[in-house]
Amino acid sequence: MTDLTWRNWGGNQHSHAANVLTPGTVDEVSALVKEAMATGRKVKAIGSGHSFTAIAVADDQRVVLSRLNRLVSVEGNLVTVEAGMPLHQLNEVLAKLGLAMPNLGDIDQQTIAGAISTGTHGAGAKHSTLASVVEAVTLVTGTGEVLHIDSASPLFPAARLSLGALGILVEVTLRCVPAFYLLADERPMPLAEVLRGLPSEIESNEHLEFYWYPYTDRAQLKRNNKVEVADRPLPGLRTWLDEEFLSNTVFEGACRLGQKIPAMVPAISAVAARALTARTYTARSDRVFCTTRRVRFVEMEYEIPREHLPEVLATLPRIIETLPFKIQFPVEVRFTGPDDIWLSHGYGRDSAYVAIHQYSGTPYEPYFRAFEAVCEPLGGRPHWGKMHYRNAESLRRAYPKFNDFLAVRDQLDPARVFTNAYLHQVLGD
Ligand SMILES: Cc1cc2nc3c(=O)[nH]c(=O)nc-3n(C[C@H](O)[C@H](O)[C@H](O)COP(=O)(O)OP(=O)(O)OC[C@H]3O[C@@H](n4cnc5c(N)ncnc54)[C@H](O)[C@@H]3O)c2cc1C
Structure with missing residues (x-):
């Protein structure tokens, strides 16, 4: 986890970070982002490295949320977990509560943050991406501000699936279903x-x-x-x-x-x-x-x-x-x-x-x-986490709200603390 060198599960992406940070609290995440902003550095939060694209490649500082992996709260079917929790752990936590995710993809090795950030999905015409069951997120923006975003916020349709471009997710609230x-x-x-x-x-x-x-x-x-x-x-x-x-x-x-x-x-x-x-x-x-x-x-x-x-x-x-x-x-x-x-x-x-x-x-x-x-x-x-050769110009044509997303990116990460070569390719400067 703290190795400077990293490769993804598929073995087709590699990086060598300048340093690896493993914050254990939201305040520590906020402090490291403020430090990066002040010193002109980049930070890249990663999950389990199960993306095939270079989306999780850290060009400068890699942030690993393996210590932010706990259950935060349960209110009926709404379950809030820290964003570094892997899906296999989430499934066990939910089972103990008599709950479950309504749908999942093929594997359970991804973190919840990584899975929702790339549009991970399973199968089912009445289902959509895992991000569609997200009711709220808490993220640390590019200025180090801690923002809670739920459906009342105009940022909600951008923040639920954000390619790691808007901030570091620290908590995610999921609308679960009774175990089945x-x-x-x-x-x-x-x-x-x-x-x-x-x-x-x-x-x-x-x-x-x-x-x-x-x-x-x-x-x-x-x-x-x-x-x-x-x-x-x-x-x-x-x-x-x-x-x-x-x-x-x-x-x-x-x-x-x-x-x-x-x-x-x-x-x-x-x-x-x-x-x-x-x-x-x-x-x-x-x-x-x-x-x-x-x-x-x-x-x-x-x-x-x-x-x-x-x-x-x-x-x-x-x-x-x-x-x-x-x-x-x-x-x-x-x-x-x-x-x-x-x-x-x-x-x-x-x-x-x-x-x-x-x-x-x-x-x-x-x-x-x-x-x-x-x-x-x-x-x-x-798929944002699977190989492709598209750039921002061509993706803009595929997504009606692409420019709206870019406007939220300008607002939440004005100094592009979270960018890397992949985000440059798919979202532009
Ligand atoms: C064997 C295999 C099977 C798969 N099956 C499926 C499938 O069935 N369906 C499907 O849709 N996909 C599938 N995938 C793709 C996979 O679900 C996605 O690529 C997913 O993003 C990987 O999650 P991760 O935790 O490994 O994240 P990473 O790949 O490490 O990171 C992905 C993105 O999430 C961001 N991120 C991670 N943590 C944070 C955070 N705390 N805050 C902000 N951003 C963050 C990273 O910056 C990066 O942008 C599969 C991949 C593999 C290797």
Whole structure:
């Protein structure tokens, strides 16, 4: 945590900070920002380093909030936690209170501040980003002022999802729900059948996603729905076999083999797609939403207006066929609903998220660039924490409230204490 050198989970971003600060109180956060402002230095608060973009790269001073990770207060379903709390800790804290997050992404390693700041999301047409359940935040602005921002404040639509550009989040209030169980139903299907059924599947399932296996016409559909009782637990051996052995150990071996002998990748993908079996089980919500990911990869994820999904999916095989290398990872597709957060990917529209991945250490740029070239003209918005090549000028066209966000940035961080090269790229000076 206090190492000057840092690299992200994907291994594609590195930084060497001048110093690392680990404040334990809000006053200490405020003091370090005031000091930076007075001396013309930069500070960058980071979470767990799970972004693939350079968003968490600290060019000067890195701030780690691992000591600001406590439960602050509970009022009914409103739970306030310190912003450095990791999601896996949050899930345990909530479970003890008989509460849960209404939705989560694929993993639980991120901090709550990091997750909301980049628009982290799960699946579900009635859900949006994790930031959409934020009821209030407390942040230390670029002048060291401690600001509490809730829905009564005009800053609220900017502060809930702010790329770390407006201040250091120190507390976050979340609108949680009573704890619940999910019934997970996962089944391999032909891709064409998945696509044909999508409109009704999206409507009738609370959380819907699917994976398409490149070089095949096969997909895996995943439906998660609330149930009253958890009466179908997966046997421990099956959980280990699916989550640990097949999804991590065997998959890692397959990726290494594909990296050494690229010509084998289509065959490996076909075997993987055929080897998928159907399974249904019930478990505590966060244990269904989140899995363990040990195989390292890099990722680009585009949010697109949902009606454009067929067009985007039809283009992907053509892109993949023409690449000078092979793609080892399935393509993930999720659906979410609209929100009113200015820099949310789902601002004002029904979304489909399409995520493409590549095994770490394998070429990916032509793949990602070709995919972006398809999504950008359709109004696509890149995930802030996942790789993309867009700049402020092009992102302004994708976000109706982009200039409003920049005005709030001018107000809260006039000296750009929180900027780094990535924020310069996506927000400008
Ligand atoms: C294996 C894997 C699976 C993933 N699955 C999903 C998924 O299912 N859905 C999805 O949407 N995304 C997913 N992501 C992306 C991930 O959720 C985001 O990149 C998230 O931002 C990472 O959180 P973090 O705590 O690691 O933050 P970091 O990556 O360390 O930082 C992200 C941003 O948050 C800011 N930040 C952190 N703490 C603070 C603070 N206290 N105050 C102000 N700003 C702060 C940083 O400055 C930076 O701008 C996944 C990533 C990985 C590696």
